[in-house]
Amino acid sequence: MDERSDPIRNEDAPDELQARRETMFMIPAAPAIWAAHFLASYVTAAIWCAKIAGRDGSLEGARWLLAGYTGVALVAIAMIGVRGFRHHSYGDATAPHDFDTAADRHRFLGFSTFLLAALSFVAVIFVAMVVVFTETCR
Amino acid sequence: MASQTEDSIATLLGETSVLVPAGRSAERIADLSWWLFGSATLIWFVVLGLSVYAAYVRPGAHDVARVRLMIVGGGAVLPTILLGGVLAYSLWLMPQVKPPIPEGAVEIEVEGLRWWWRVRYASEEGGATEVANELALPVGRPAVLRLTSPDVIHSFWVPALAGKTDMIPGRETIIVLEPTRTGVFRGACAEYCGTSHALMNFAVLVLEPDAYEGWLARQGAPAQEPEGPLEARGAAVFREYGCGACHAIRGTQANGVVGPDLTHVGSRRTLGAGALPNTPEDYVDWIARTHEVKPDANMPPFGMLPDDDLAALAAYLDGLT
Numbered sequence: 454m455d456e457r458s459d460p461i462r463n464e465d466a467p468d469e470l471q472a473r474r475e476t477m478f479m480i481p482a483a484p485a486i487w488a489a490h491f492l493a494s495y496v497t498a499a500i501w502c503a504k505i506a507g508r509d510g511s512l513e514g515a516r517w518l519l520a521g522y523t524g525v526a527l528v529a530i531a532m533i534g535v536r537g538f539r540h541h542s543y544g545d546a547t548a549p550h551d552f553d554t555a556a557d558r559h560r561f562l563g564f565s566t567f568l569l570a571a572l573s574f575v576a577v578i579f580v581a582m583v584v585v586f587t588e589t590c591r
Numbered sequence: 592m593a594s595q596t597e598d599s600i601a602t603l604l605g606e607t608s609v610l611v612p613a614g615r616s617a618e619r620i621a622d623l624s625w626w627l628f629g630s631a632t633l634i635w636f637v638v639l640g641l642s643v644y645a646a647y648v649r650p651g652a653h654d655v656a657r658v659r660l661m662i663v664g665g666g667a668v669l670p671t672i673l674l675g676g677v678l679a680y681s682l683w684l685m686p687q688v689k690p691p692i693p694e695g696a697v698e699i700e701v702e703g704l705r706w707w708w709r710v711r712y713a714s715e716e717g718g719a720t721e722v723a724n725e726l727a728l729p730v731g732r733p734a735v736l737r738l739t740s741p742d743v744i745h746s747f748w749v750p751a752l753a754g755k756t757d758m759i760p761g762r763e764t765i766i767v768l769e770p771t772r773t774g775v776f777r778g779a780c781a782e783y784c785g786t787s788h789a790l791m792n793f794a795v796l797v798l799e800p801d802a803y804e805g806w807l808a809r810q811g812a813p814a815q816e817p818e819g820p821l822e823a824r825g826a827a828v829f830r831e832y833g834c835g836a837c838h839a840i841r842g843t844q845a846n847g848v849v850g851p852d853l854t855h856v857g858s859r860r861t862l863g864a865g866a867l868p869n870t871p872e873d874y875v876d877w878i879a880r881t882h883e884v885k886p887d888a889n890m891p892p893f894g895m896l897p898d899d900d901l902a903a904l905a906a907y908l909d910g911l912t
Contacts, residue, residue, distance in 0.1 A: 589691075
């Protein structure tokens with residue numbers, strides 16, 4: 454089959470995609486939020502236990518702060534994930550989106566963003582689970 | 592010969608298995624291990640079963656939608672749920688593995704040094720009884736161990752009783768042990784700390800409450816007088832060669848604090864923190880060939896001592912029960 458007759462390759466890339474400057478920064482956005490959430494959670498708990506509650510003190514106040522961080526992080530990651538999924542679902546092509554076309558680049562970036570957002574979402578929940586079960590600084 | 596000695600040291604130091612727990616925390620850890628092992632075995636069988644199914648039972652093309660469901664479900668969703676479950680279970684166990692300090696617990700200070708263990712029991716009169724490379728605990732009663740280190744990071748681990756707890760210079764860490772049966776259990780340093788890290792063992796004697804009180808009273812008593820002329824000669828050798836600059840023997844003028852307290856060294860199960868068994872010949876080995884037995888140990892070898900003096904010193908120390 455002549456390459457040029459491949460229907461996917463010849464997919465008409467709409468003007469909006471042709472003109473668009475695709476950004477790669479959506480890909481690491483969700484893992485970056487995961488990293489920030491991890492750091493903020495552990496720093497908060499460490500300061501809380503070292504300066505406020507004491508070695509055997511209750512983690513109660515810090516738990517509420519961490520619940521707040523977790524809520525914000527999950528919403529932000531979910532938004533990134535939804536955006537990634539929309540890009541991935543553009544048109545009717547299926548993964549792995551590896552053709553050298555503007556439309557497939559668009560879908561590939563979206564799919565990578567979506568997968569990393571899913572991983573980061575689960576990771577943030579795993580980090581937050583620690584304070585669900587840990588009630589004290591001990 | 593070497594392996595026979597190692598076997599006998601292993602026997603002297605006692606049980607080491609995480610899977611045959613003898614303490615509350617270790618029981619929880621063993622439960623977790625069995626759950627992990629059991630679920631890993633199940634997953635192994637399922638994956639292997641599916642491989643056999645795909646390769647032999649139904650080779651050829653499969654329905655794309657079902658295959659995608661298998662890949663996403665079995666490859667991503669199911670492992671996430673299983674790992675989440677295991678994480679939740681282990682986080683739920685953690686407060687039980689590190690319980691709060693209970694009322695009426697036995698208080699013990701343990702210092703990890705390169706490469707031995709200094710153990711102090713606070714006595715009710717205000718002083719402390721110091722022993723080394725061995726500690727006793729009463730069965731069924733919690734004990735709080737306050738762990739410190741003056742040199743490098745060590746880790747206190749008695750596999751049959753509880754998990755590991757690091758001993759960090761400049762900090763005090765705490766471990767609560769609650770033995771559930773009597774016996775002898777091996778402890779070891781679980782954080783690489785230098786040349787003789789592997790020779791940094793100790794024995795934990797879990798005793799009935801009466802036996803524990805007896806042990807503590809015996810360890811708290813001053814050293815016994817040399818029994819015969821050979822032992823008396825050994826005591827003189829100990830004085831003359833300045834052993835007391837580093838070692839204490841309560842009831843004598845030896846009050847060094849650099850090395851292990853030797854007041855009741857003859858009662859211990861091993862020498863040099865599990866480097867040798869505890870017989871008069873082993874004392875000779877230890878004193879004369881210290882660095883062959885335990886490389887880089889702080890104690891200088893006293894191989895220049897005449898054989899008679901070495902034998903007398905060994906008899907004296909062996910008699911300090």
